[in-house]
Amino acid sequence: MKFWFIRHAESEANVRRIYANGDSPFALTARGLEHAKAVAGRFSSLDIRAVYTSPILRAKQTADEICKMSKIEMQIAPELSEYSMGIYEGTSTLPSTPGAIADAESKSRWFKLNDFDARTPGGESLNDMRRRFLPFIKMEIANHDGTPGIVLMITHGGILSAMLPFVFKNLDFNFVQARSIEHLSIIKGELKNGQPVCVEYDGIAVPS
Helix, strand or coil: CCEEEECCCCCCHHHEEEEECCCCCCCCCCCHHHHHHHHHHHHCCCCCEEECCCCHHHHHHHHHHHHHHCCCCEECCCHHCCCHHHHHHHEECCCCCCHHHHHHHHHHHHHHHHHCCCCCCCCCCCCHHHHHHHHHHHHHHHHHHHCCEEEEEEEEEEHHHHHHHHHHHCCCHHHHHCCCCCCCEEEEEEEECCEEEEEEECCEEECC
């Protein structure tokens, strides 16, 4: 089996630079919708066996375009949601704003100090993400193991940057943090000798 992680298309929250990681009202932009349709068109010839998506609107709209083109039902997975920013939800992501400073401090503690319990006030820690994201991925890989085709996971840039080194044995924090996960980036994985391995990271072949 193959399993691909895809970041959602561009949303109004991205353009307006707002933390909107909960019950967000921000839809895809016109450009984001156009790009999602284009990706869905490219996927229409592939053997897509399942599409799981974060319940956040921008991810669901991205998944919907793929599902319509591939004639497959969308499956909502809260485990794929972006990590919560707590008290900073709805505030600006621009540099030097309180939310951005707090987020940068949490990430520094996660990726440089291995302090996986660091968090913004009221937000999620890296360990919180691990507890919801990783068991879901492990379960779905097991559920689809031995079947042909591709399983798609439509999710978000922040949680992907935090979780991919825990999913794939051949990725580490340095590799992931050095590469921005853009809208509609695709991270492709496969099972090799029973272990999840990243084979392509947004178009870059990854040694196993």
